[in-house]
Structure formats: structure tokens, C-alpha cells
Amino acid sequence: MADFLMVLAEGVAEPKSFGILTATTWVSIAMTIFIAILLWKKVPALIAGMLDNKIAEISKQLKEAEQLRLDAESLKAEYEAKLADAAKEADEMRARADAEAEALVAKAKTDATALIARRKQMAEDRIAAAEAGALAEVRTAAAKAATEAAARLIADKHDAAADKALVDQAIAGVAKG
Template sequence: MAETQAHTTVPGGPAPGGEAEPSALGIQAGGWVALAMLVVFAIALVAKVPSIIAGMLDRKIAGIREQLDTAAKLRKEAEALKADYEAKARDAHREVEEMRAGAARQAEEIVAKAKADATALIARHGAMAEEKIAAAERAMLAEIRATAADAATNAARALIAEKHDAGADQALVDKAIAGLGRLN
């Protein structure tokens, strides 16, 4: 087994390894470090370093607050722009729908007018055709009447030439003269 040795240290005496710890004015190294820290803190307090650090932190906080305020303003502006553009988009969509409905109405009116015009044109052409047919019928009837009158005249001439001689003509002439004498 290993032997254990007990070591005790005496202030100002040798350290457990046989060497003595350095000291100055009766204060060892750890004490000097603590004392140096106290001096640094004292100098920092006298030089108002905490207030300088607090001022720097306050300026930094104010800058961050300013950035946050600017960001909030920018966000509000962006939201307002977004709302404006959404409203414009809705208005544009509504206008497009109104234009589409107007175009549909206009197309329906054009189709209805075209149908009405076509119906009127067909009616006019029908009336013109009926008028032409009626004119052709009248012309045909006139031609038939003229042909019938010519045929009747020719037949009457032939009959008169057959039935009447010069004596019958003389009697007709005398009768016509006598009728003229009575008129006077």
C-alpha cells in the first residue's frame, strides 16, 4: 500500500512541495490580485466608467428603439401600400368584370340588331320579290290581254269581212250620219 503523508502549511512557511509561496508586504499573490482588482474597480468608479458604459448602452438602446420605430413606420407604410394595392386590385377586378359584362351586353345587342337587320332585309327582299312577281304577273296579264285583244280584233275583222259587204257598210254609215244630225 501506498503511504500517505500529511502536510500542513504554516503561514509564511514553506509550501507543501517544500518551496515557500512568494509574498510582498505580508500579502501573498492571490491577495495582490484581489487588491489590484479593487484598485481597478475604484479607478473605474472614480472615472465614472459605469456611467460611460451606461451612456453607451443607453445610446445603443436609443438607436435600437429608433430602428424599431422606423421599422414599425415602414411596416405601417407597407401595410397601407398593401391595402391600397389590394383595393386597387379589387377595383381593377370589378372594372374588368363590369367591362366583361358590358362587352357581353354589347355583343348581345349587336347580335340582336344583326338578327333584326337580317329579318328586315329578308322581309324587304321578300317584299321586293313579291312585288317583282306581281309586276311580272301584271305584265303577263297585260300581254295576255293584248294578245287576246289582238286575237279578238283579228277574229272580229274576219267575221266582219265575212258578214258585211259594201251594202251593209253603207247602211252603217248612213245610220252614223243620221245619229250625228240628231246631235246638232
């Protein structure tokens, strides 16, 4: 089959116009004219200009993106610093709160101790007052009982003659004195 194609290709003549121009020559001429028109109308410069504009726009966008990235990084650093400051402040607040709580507990213990001491002293004072009152009542009762007993003894053992002797003795003591 390859032989048949060879024979066919050798036997077929390529068409020509004007006796010398083949199809390949016409395509070459058309391409040369097309490229010449493109060069005459400065199409490569236009394309290069459009590409340069596109490159400039992309470069501008890249610079803006870089600036945005730098701004984002600075914001991130700023917020990380704020977060660290907030954490440090929270730790300081926690430490102050712990210290205040310890101080309040110590004050409460001191106040409770003082209150217990005051209440103990008040109880001891009440007990002492009750003891003094009871002792006074006992003394009063004893004095009253002794007075009543003495009055009964005197009434039982002293009569008018004993009274006369006592009065005479008192008068004699006044007269001497």
C-alpha cells in the same frame, strides 16, 4: 499519486513578499486598484452612456421599422382596395359588354328579319309586276289577235252592199237623233 501531490503541496511554501504578501494578495490589490481607477475615470458611466446610446439608437430603429411596417400595411390595404375596385370595375365592364352584345344580337336579328321582310315584299312586288306585265302582254296580244280576226271576218263577209246598208243605218240613226 494523489498522496504524493498532497505531500508536495504541504511541503512547498508559498512565496511571500515583504514577509506577508502572497501572490493572491497582490492580485487582490491590483484588482482593487484597477476597479478604483475605473471608478475614478467614470468608466462604468461611460459604458452605461454608450449602452444607453446604443439602446436609444436601437429603439429609434425599432420605431422606424414599426412605422415602415405600418406604412407597408396601409399601402397593402390601399392596393388591395384598388385591386378589389379594379376587379369590380372589370366585372361591370364585362356585364356592360355582355348587355351590349346581347342588344347588338337582338338588333341584328330585328334588322335581319326586317331585311328579309323587305326583300320578300320586293320579290312579291316584282312577281306582281311581272304578272301584271304578262297579263297586259296577253291582253294586248289577245286584243291584237281579236282585232286582226275581226278585220279578216269583216273583210271576208262584208262587201260594198253591206257597207252601204251600214252607212244608211248610221245616217238614219243620226237623222233621228
